[in-house]
Amino acid sequence: MDYKTEYQRWIDCPTMDATLKLELSTMEEAQKEDAFYTNVEFGTAGMRGVLGAGTNRLNIYTIRKANVGFAKYILTLPESKEKGVVIGYDNRHMSYRFALESAKVLATYGIKTYIFESLRPTPELSYAVRYLKCAGGIMITASHNPKEYNGYKVYDDTGCQLIPEWGQQVVDFVNEVEDELNIEVCSDEQAEAFITWVGEEVDEAYYKEVMAIEFTPNIDKSDFKLVFSPQHGTSNIPVRTVLGRLGYDIIPVLSQCAPDPDYTNTLTPNPEEARSYDKAIAKAKEVDGDVVVICDPDGDRLGVVAKHDGEYVLMSGNQSAAVYLEYILSRLQDAGKLPSNAVMYNTIVTSDLGELVANHYGVEVEKTLTGFKFIGDKIRKYEKTQEKQFIFGYEESYGCVIKEFVRDKDAVQAVLLAAEAGAYYKKQGKTLVDVLNDLYQRHGTFKESQIALSKAGASGAARIKEIMENLRQNPPTSIDGVKVVASEDYQTSKRYEGATEIDLVIDKSNVLKYFLExxxxxxxxxxxxxxxxxxxxxxxxxxxxxxATKTEGYHKAVLEIIGE
Incomplete structure (x- = not known):
């Protein structure tokens, strides 16, 4: 793909959006290359990228192209025009505009749409697809990415992001579009006949489902304080409404409640980064809060900080999920309501601790690839066969779902669970960290962490590819002096134990995993x-x-192995 040719095609376009035209005219050569060296990738669940002009950016033209692909896919489904598609959007720059552009493209193909009258969290979009009995859904969001990003996610008729089999059909239709600058789009006036605006009815139905999750109804909340931040995103109203109605003392970080696309009052909107909690922890210290919770901008991920021995301790997604599991399963067992065929889902990169907690209560665990669509697809499978009963699903990246009326990560559900567990254990004289330490005593002490190497642009993409290829061609036999006893390559669907190869029954993905002695x-x-x-x-x-000491050694060893 010649970036210079593509750039010239865009800047010469007579109908080019005026704002994008101005950006194009001021680009330096390096900016041109990055914006046009490739097309923004439409993966099997949608796309995410930096906003701006170019084929490698999110803008009205690349959004239209994506919607042409999704519209053609929707039309392959029965009665899809009348069932329609629900469209949700978050607080980011261009989100509302992209939602309207999506509706206009779908209207051009005769497809009815339901658009939320204002911003809503991603899990409510998932719920709305099911509630309105639509053929699919679209969510305009870049989740926890920096303010320069936006994204486009697509959902099936169960409110689950499209699994690879169906997502590939959308990708194929998207790739058929040769000229994104000349896609036929109906006018605003013509689109009106296909659009229905939705709001309070769906909100109330969703709130009712979330409130019904309680495992310990009427728990004494009188001395429990929950500090909450939506990080300038979509979860502010849903979380405060649900927990307020249930009688929780929820104390908002008011400076982070406005839906600000520039995230002015947070260092980062990503709950995976410790600095995102600064203002919430400061508020907790001010009011003597018991638990701090923050949601990412689209309200699907939840970060938790628990007061313990006078300090505020940040819990990882793996740690908080293990505590949630302990609370859910122990309460169900105490009430005699734990199903004999219960199943929990997590992914191939989540900690083993959650699996050990589940197994302790006789609950089966099934692992999926990274991506909540795989968990949603598992729920769909057993919903039909009734072979197993879903009890909980989570990823290490701070996302979980408790009840299956949503088929994506749901931070509104998770906030309720964190609050309920916090209040319940406080009555027992325990903090959430105490519960985690109890689990370590029972199952072993786990330390989960990540190294995320940022590699932007064409050279960065090449470097990431090189790292993965080198690991495949020269697999480590030991890491920090500890023997690698087995490895798994999810791209080839193989597990290697010495000279033995074992087939893995799981979808393919570019993931390598090393098991140590x-x-x-x-x-x-x-x-x-x-x-x-x-x-x-x-x-x-x-x-x-x-x-912690071993983790530090492993981090250093891995960076040496890959040459970073």
Whole structure:
């Protein structure tokens, strides 16, 4: 793809959007190359990228191209024009405009749309697809990415992001579009006949489902304080409404409640980064809060900080999920309501601790590839066969779902669970960290961490590819002096134990995983949403200090192996 030719095609376009035209006219050569050296990738669940002019950017033209592909896919489904598509959007720059552009493209193909009257969290979009019995859904969001990004995610009729089999059909239709600058789009007036605006009815139905999750109804909340931040995103109204109605003392970080696309009052909107909690922890110290919760901008991920021994302790996604599991399963068991065929889902890069908690209660665990669509697809399968009963699903990246009326990560559900568990254990004289430490005593001490190497642009993409290829061609036999006893390559669907090859029954993905002699494991995968190569560490030690020391050694060893 010749970036100079593509750039010239765009700047010469007589109908070019005026704002994009101005950006094009001021681009330096390096900017031109990055904006046009490739097309913004439409993966099997949608696309995410930097906003701006260019084929490698998100703008009205690349959004239209994506919608042509999705529209053609929707038309392959029965009664899809009348069933229609629900469209949601978050607080980011261009989100509302992209939602309207999506509706106009679908209207051009005769497809009815339902658009939320204002911003809503991603899990409510998933719920709305099911509630309105639509053929699919679209969510305009870049989740926890920086303010320069936006994105486009597509959903099936169950509210689940499209699994690869169906997502590839959309990709194929998208790739058929040769000229994104001349896509036929109906006028605003013509689109009106196909658009229905939705709001309070769906909100109330969703709130009702979330509130019904309670495992300990009427729990005493009188001395429990929850500090909450939506990080300038979509979860502000849903979370405060649900927990307020249930009687929780929820204390908002008011400076982070406005839906600001520039995230003015947060260092980062990503709950995976410790600095995103600064203002929330400051508020907790001011009011003596028990638990701090922050949602990412589109309200599908939740980060948790628990007060423990006078300090505020940040819990990882793996740690908080293990505590949620302990609370859910122990409460169900105490009530005699734990199904004999219960199943929990997590992914190949989540800690082993959650699996050990589930197994302790006799709950089966099934692992999927990274991506909540795989968990949603598992729920769909057993919903039909009734062979197993879903009990919980989560990823290490701070996302979980408790009840299957949503088929994506749901931070609104998770906030309720964190609050309920926090209040319940406080009555027992325990913090959430105490519960985690109890789990370590029972199952072993785990330390989970990540290295995320940012590699932007064409050279960055090449470097990420090189790292993965080198690991495949020269697999490590030991890491930090500890023997690799087995490895798994999800691209070839093989597990290697010495000279033995074992077939893996799981979808293919560019992921490598190394199992170490001490019970730890390390995995490598390119991010599907950011220009990063990620390394996941699940390290087991004799105690917290030992696990931390070993983790430091493994981090250093991996960077040496890959030459960083």
């Amino acid at each position: 001490d019970g730890s494991w390390i995995a490598a995968r390119p991010s599907g949403t950011e220009p990063k190569c990620k390394f996941y560490f699940s390290i087991i030690g004799k105690d917290v200090e030992d696990a």
